[in-house]
Amino acid sequence: MASLFQAFLCGLLAYVARWERVNPQSAFSSSTMLGFLTGIIFGDPLAGLMVGGTMDLLYLGIVEIGGATPPRPEIATIITSGIVIELAQPAEVAVALSFPIAILAAQLVNLAFIINTGYMHYIDSLVAKGKFGTAEFVHLTGGLTTEFLFQGVAAFLGVWLGSAAVSAIYGAVPPAFWDSLITAAQLVICVGLAALLRTIWKPEVVAFYLIGFGLAAFLHLPMVSIALLMGAVALYIFTTKKVETTGAPEKVEEKPKERKLSSSEFFRIFLRSLLLQNTFNSERMQASGYWFSIFPVLKKYYSGKELVENSKVHLEFYNNNPVTSEPILGMNIAMIEEGVATPELQRNLKAGLMGPLAGVGDAIWWFTIRVIILVLGASMALQGNLVAPFFIWGGGIIFIFGAKYLLLRYGYTSGLSLLKTAEVTGGIERYLDLFTIVGASVIGAVTGTWIGLYTPIEFMHAGAVIFKLQDALDFIMPQLLSLIGTVSAVYLLRRGVSLFKLMVAYMLLGIVLGYLGLLAAVPF
């Protein structure tokens, strides 16, 4: 049974984790880290690490895009880690328990977005009255009293009451049921991987997925080796592929204008921009965060009525990927400095660029670099490597903070000259290809390494086993069922089956087939 103190710590962890997930996004809130920390709270960091790694694989393909809220894994990881450690169950059991919690967590997030709309209106009225300091304070505290608090309370209650509830039914359910959950969990992870693959499912991606799978399943190469090997292959393709010259950026003739922000002022704006989503609301999404980020610049150049009017421009609807939002903010600041920032131009800049840049940012982040870092980290976690959570966190800090800072700098120094650039593609897609190749390979490697579906079906004659079906399958190809599990899920998702329904269906299928002894899985 979890003590009240343990439950409190878990609640606090969930509070901080959700804040981190929404705001600075340095990957501290990866499931691997949360499982690990919950494990420490419950005295078994290794078991927590296993649950965390499992969850990162499971939720890999459930991406958060454009203000839609899919099932959220943070509190699900914390609560299920606690329960699984208390009951001394394998990490896979957490998968089944995590669903309802992750869905509830998403509902709580949506509820908070609706309540935050109230904060948004309050910020409007404060700005109209010129009470900017209070408005900033409301943005800074909004989410702390809604979104993150809800998650904290839910985690506290879940850990405190959940383990008792699960313990109560634990004895009443036959052990074979818990074993079948391992099979079910691995089938569901197949769907999780498929959710990611369905979006990038093109012939070249399929090829690299299969190569990654083969290297893991046939040659048993470790995940990191596969990533490095495929990175080398990608680099070869990248450097030998012909570049179409038409895509090269046209040289901008004018020199970038002298910029006026001191480096400490610039850094403060960067820090503020990390809080873009703190009071995310369903009516205008990141509007208050954008205003909060740019406000020091507005204050520097405007006063009185003008400051109010310019603030209002930035309290209008805004929605972008937090990383690719940075160049827009940078350009906007440059525009104000140069004295050309009419309300209309600023509106056009934000509305015209936020969508396309969000499209680019989401595609790059969710399907390339993040996948590689998380898969490698989760694999380390499943091997019981305590470095795993810090590997993921470090990767997040380098890539997310690095990209945000550089893009803000780029937007700011280039300013409006960015808009005059004739073509912007300039071969950036090729870098993307590089990451997609490695990403697809490591997902293939996960299928070959961690998914371990097999059939225990045997035929007996005169008291001796005469034929094992799995032997026949292995003769065709090792890990055939794991591959079928994943590829069939990609097929069904691409045929329009909804992700959630498919996950539930595969889970039920796994429980039934597992219970009947037709399908089994090698535990992690």
Next chain:
Amino acid sequence: MPIALMRVDDRLIHGQITCAWLSFVNANKIYVVGDLIAKDPIAIMGIKYSKISGIDSDIFSVKDALENLKKSTDRIMVLVKDPETALSLIENGAKIDWLDVGQIGYKEGRKQVAQTVSVNEDEAKTFLKIKNLGVDVIYRQLPDHNPSDFIETLKKHFKNIEVQ
């Protein structure tokens, strides 16, 4: 006229399009359509930026879009900012079975009718005209979301709306 999907979304191209819808409807090209945005240099710039992630996209006025749709053999996803543009496309020959409503941001005069959609009365009536042309109007942010009848939603929020 190969329209894989027509969607009303005032962010036009963005993450939900590039990461979810394109592959779901199996489209290989995006047309961003609107008479005003086709002339807006920043919007045109935005389309160029969107090509970074390897997406084939173009920006057209309604008239040009219709002409290009007629000639094209691609599977095209059509994105419009507002229901008026969708209506004029449909009235002038763009063939679709259903119109996807994804996102229309709040501004003064609009009323929030769904999680991500705010409309004023004129816009609501335009959606109704689309419905009356035999096109289902469906609210669906992402392929994984359950589709819901957007006209029913509008009826709850605007009284003087009727379907013929």
